Amino acid sequence: MRIDRHDDRTILVPDTGGEWRYVMYPHSIGDMLFIQATGDRATIDIHHITTNASAELTPPTFDDTSTAAS
Amino acid sequence: MSWKGATATAYLSAHYAGAENLAYTARGLPAGANLDASTGQLTCTPAAAGSTVMTVTVSDGTTVASHHVVLAAAHNRSGAFALAEQGHDVDAEYVSDTEAAFDQALTTAQALGKKGTDDEYLAALTRLVTAVDGLYLVSPHTAVDRSLDHPSLVVTSTAGANIGNLVDGDNQSGTGYAQAVNLSHTFDFGLDFRVSATRFGFQSNIFADRLANSTVYGSNDGKKHRQRVPDRRAGEADDGRDAERGRRAGGVLDLFGGAPPYAFGFAVTPDAGGHDALVALVDGMVADRPPTR
Numbered sequence: 001m002r003i004d005r006h007d008d009r010t011i012l013v014p015d016t017g018g019e020w021r022y023v024m025y026p027h028s029i030g031d032m033l034f035i036q037a038t039g040d041r042a043t044i045d046i047h048h049i050t051t052n053a054s055a056e057l058t059p060p061t062f063d064d065t066s067t068a069a070s
Numbered sequence: 071m072s073w074k075g076a077t078a079t080a081y082l083s084a085h086y087a088g089a090e091n092l093a094y095t096a097r098g099l100p101a102g103a104n105l106d107a108s109t110g111q112l113t114c115t116p117a118a119a120g121s122t123v124m125t126v127t128v129s130d131g132t133t134v135a136s137h138h139v140v141l142a143a144a145h146n147r148s149g150a151f152a153l154a155e156q157g158h159d160v161d162a163e164y165v166s167d168t169e170a171a172f173d174q175a176l177t178t179a180q181a182l183g184k185k186g187t188d189d190e191y192l193a194a195l196t197r198l199v200t201a202v203d204g205l206y207l208v209s210p211h212t213a214v215d216r217s218l219d220h221p222s223l224v225v226t227s228t229a230g231a232n233i234g235n236l237v238d239g240d241n242q243s244g245t246g247y248a249q250a251v252n253l254s255h256t257f258d259f260g261l262d263f264r265v266s267a268t269r270f271g272f273q274s275n276i277f278a279d280r281l282a283n284s285t286v287y288g289s290n291d292g293k294k295h296r297q298r299v300p301d302r303r304a305g306e307a308d309d310g311r312d313a314e315r316g317r318r319a320g321g322v323l324d325l326f327g328g329a330p331p332y333a334f335g336f337a338v339t340p341d342a343g344g345h346d347a348l349v350a351l352v353d354g355m356v357a358d359r360p361p362t363r
Binding site for chain 1: 087088089095126127129132133232
């Protein structure tokens with residue numbers, strides 16, 4: 001999902017097997033949020049956005065930089 | 071990163087503060103690779119040279135996170151060295167301690183290149199890849215307009231989490247008066263760096279003249295500020311969107327003349343009338359100074 005028309009603000013959404021799951025967007029959001037879904041024949045349904053995620057969820061996160069590699 | 075026939079291991083585990091069990095899954099896992107579903111440990115013995123992008127996902131049952139992982143395999147040990155070094159630019163100027171770490175990792179890997187065991191050499195190459203990732207440019211520039219990517223450099227700023235909005239090329243995002251302190255925004259580049267700038271630019275989300283009379287100050291200690299950019303006149307915009315952007319602000323700004331430490335910050339004081347979205351672009355150079363600690 002491409003957020004707010006910025007290529008560097010994308011969320012890679014995995015196949016959840018039809019289950020509702022949260023994905024995190026670690027940026028502030030303004031009065032209006034643009035969400036563009038791109039992909040290969042996948043369907044993304046959006047049920048709601050929780051704006052208090054840091055208090056309500058404990059999301060697992062990956063390091064951005066590769067811990068990489070060998 | 072590995073080479074044909076050598077078994078490499080990577081720990082792709084996620085940060086997690088919750089209490090659930092995490093489950094890792096992968097899409098596009100190539101032949102010879104395996105991802106441990108409970109630990110995220112990836113082992114890979116490439117059957118051929120080449121590069122594959124796969125997607126690794128972690129879930130705690132409520133929230134999911136995915137990222138791309140590149141598996142790159144070289145033909146042999148010396149090819150793997152070239153792969154590990156990729157991303158280091160000999161012409162670039164890096165922050166000194168990150169470059170020292172890279173040099174050390176490079177020397178270690180080179181020394182093991184001929185006589186080290188596969189395991190020793192792979193470990194050294196892993197440290198080299200990590201060191202390449204850790205390289206920080208002294209003066210990174212934004213892709214938008216080649217201005218200084220100051221959000222990645224400042225230690226603190228009044229723009230807080232919104233600072234990235236200032237260089238995203240979008241005048242509908244930014245910081246604003248709600249975040250300003252004493253009608254000012256301050257950007258502190260920290261003790262270890264000196265900054266010089268040739269231009270400052272501002273971008274308004276609606277009316278360009280709201281940023282008229284903005285003034286930029288520089289300071290070595292965060293206490294005494296010297297004015298760096300004269301008051302500007304309103305209405306010199308060509309299209310209202312890029313209003314103040316990129317206008318010359320009077321030559322090279324010599325921000326330093328005092329003795330160390332060179333803390334630096336600049337304050338932008340918008341018009342009292344309104345300053346809905348303030349976008350500051352700093353064009354210039356950050357000079358690296360070895361840490362005094």
